Amino acid sequence: MAAPAYPAWVTRWVSGQWRNKKRPPALRPPRTLALADKVANRREQLTEATCITEMSVMMACWKQNDFNDAPCAKEISTFYDCVAKAEKERKNQNEDSLSSRGNLPSSKVNKLLKRFPQITRYV
Amino acid sequence: SSPAALAPCRIMPVRWSRYNPSYLEPEVRKESYQKPLEELTEEEREQAELKAVRPIKAAPPTLSSSVFSDPMISKFTNMMMKSGNKVLARSLMSQTLEAIKRKQLEKYHKAPENEKETIECNPYVIFHQALKNCQPIIGLSNITKGGKTYQVPVPLTDNRKRFLAMKWLITECRENKHRRTMMPEKLSQELLLAFNNEGPVIKKKHVLHKMAEANRAYAHFRWW
Numbered sequence: 001m002a003a004p005a006y007p008a009w010v011t012r013w014v015s016g017q018w019r020n021k022k023r024p025p026a027l028r029p030p031r032t033l034a035l036a037d038k039v040a041n042r043r044e045q046l047t048e049a050t051c052i053t054e055m056s057v058m059m060a061c062w063k064q065n066d067f068n069d070a071p072c073a074k075e076i077s078t079f080y081d082c083v084a085k086a087e088k089e090r091k092n093q094n095e096d097s098l099s100s101r102g103n104l105p106s107s108k109v110n111k112l113l114k115r116f117p118q119i120t121r122y123v
Numbered sequence: 124s125s126p127a128a129l130a131p132c133r134i135m136p137v138r139w140s141r142y143n144p145s146y147l148e149p150e151v152r153k154e155s156y157q158k159p160l161e162e163l164t165e166e167e168r169e170q171a172e173l174k175a176v177r178p179i180k181a182a183p184p185t186l187s188s189s190v191f192s193d194p195m196i197s198k199f200t201n202m203m204m205k206s207g208n209k210v211l212a213r214s215l216m217s218q219t220l221e222a223i224k225r226k227q228l229e230k231y232h233k234a235p236e237n238e239k240e241t242i243e244c245n246p247y248v249i250f251h252q253a254l255k256n257c258q259p260i261i262g263l264s265n266i267t268k269g270g271k272t273y274q275v276p277v278p279l280t281d282n283r284k285r286f287l288a289m290k291w292l293i294t295e296c297r298e299n300k301h302r303r304t305m306m307p308e309k310l311s312q313e314l315l316l317a318f319n320n321e322g323p324v325i326k327k328k329h330v331l332h333k334m335a336e337a338n339r340a341y342a343h344f345r346w347w
Contacts, residue, residue, distance in 0.1 A: 049345035051278065055261065059336045067329045068320075069260070076260055083278040090347065 037117045038110045050086035054079040142180050147173065149182040193247065195254065195285070202289050203306075218307035220246040223314060243318075253317035257288035257324050261335045266344045275344045276335035291324045292317070299323065 012018070058079050061072040069076065150156075163171065185197050196216060204212035223246040231242045243249055262279040265272050279287070296309040316322030 046346040049343050050347070052342050055276065055278075055342060056339060058260075059339055062332060062336060067332050069256075070320075079260070079278070086347075 034120065035118055037113045039106050039113070042106045044105050051079065051082040054082045143178075145177055146180045147177050149179050149186070150174075151182065151186050151188045153188055195251065196247070198285070199250075199254075199289050199293075203293055215306050215310075218305075219310040219314070220250070222307045222311035223249055226311060226315060249318045250314060253314045254285065254288050254292075256320055257291060257317050257328060258284040259287055259328050259331050260284075261332065262287075263331065263335055263338065266341075268344055273341045273344060274334065274338050275341045276338055277345060288324075291327055295324050295327075 054075070058072060058075040061075045062068075065071040160168075185201075200209070200212045200216045203215060224244065227242060227244045227246075227249070231239060231244060234242060243252075259279065261276050262283070263274040264277045266275045267273075292310070292313055296306060296313055300309045313322060313324060317324050
């Protein structure tokens with residue numbers, strides 16, 4: 001016969017944990033067991049740095065040409081274009097839309113919850 | 124009017140006052156008023172209709188419709204100005220431009236025939252080119268991560284580049300020169316050196332670029 005599967009409390013009881021006064025903790029102090037109108041502040045996942053490849057290309061060109069700007073004009077212009085594009089992208093992205101991970105930032109969630117609070121009592 | 128007549132007037136707080144958002148910016152360029160009505164595009168017609176109805180802000184004294192006014196030169200003059208002495212700053216600026224012109228003309232007349240075309244005599248062109256040569260392309264910013272501050276290479280906005288170029292020029296002239304040289308002389312010398320990609324300001328820009336290149340490993344600490 002295979003080992004019979006007992007529920008978890010039976011195993012705990014048999015092991016003698018309860019006899020050593022190890023009890024599960026009571027809720028102390030008990031907060032109201034209801035949903036609050038706000039979410040905890042979560043640190044937003046930071047986006048990565050933009051235009052790093054262009055920057056490294058430009059710096060390689062500088063290293064070869066002794067930091068003169070004239071021979072590196074093409075790399076510099078590509079870097080500027082990339083920076084302008086990233087800036088426009090940042091301006092255009094709407095904060096109300098979901099972030100890359102599909103979560104709203106906690107500040108926005110709190111604003112929404114404040115507008116539609118949990119009704120705790122009827123008048 | 125006598126002070127007794129002004130006594131009942133209350134003081135109007137002005138420091139944080141601002142125009143109502145409905146006020147429009149003044150249009151200073153003469154060309155925009157010389158176009159006949161038919162040539163305007165849709166948006167320009169709408170703009171003109173809006174201008175007929177909305178109030179317009181007062182034009183600031185620095186805004187001018189003259190062909191001789193240059194916004195970069197005005198900005199540079201303002202940065203040179205000390206304790207509001209615009210008259211002095213403006214005279215120094217004009218003397219600087221004159222000094223540049225004189226030096227270039229001297230070079231022009233001494234040069235042989237084949238080299239005369241290469242010498243640039245327009246002081247405004249020299250000023251703009253010198254400023255452009257002095258502008259840094261990438262800057263460093265302090266970013267704290269894990270308790271330590273790192274110097275991270277960061278792209279700069281156009282305004283910041285122009286400001287840094289002008290600031291470096293002015294500080295260089297004020298601090299690192301002989302005490303008795305006049306500002307126009309110092310400034311014209313610095314501008315001519317910067318125009319030819321030489322001089323201490325260009326060196327400072329190169330030092331900044333070298334530091335950015337040395338710290339390029341920290342570029343990932345940026346989050347924008």
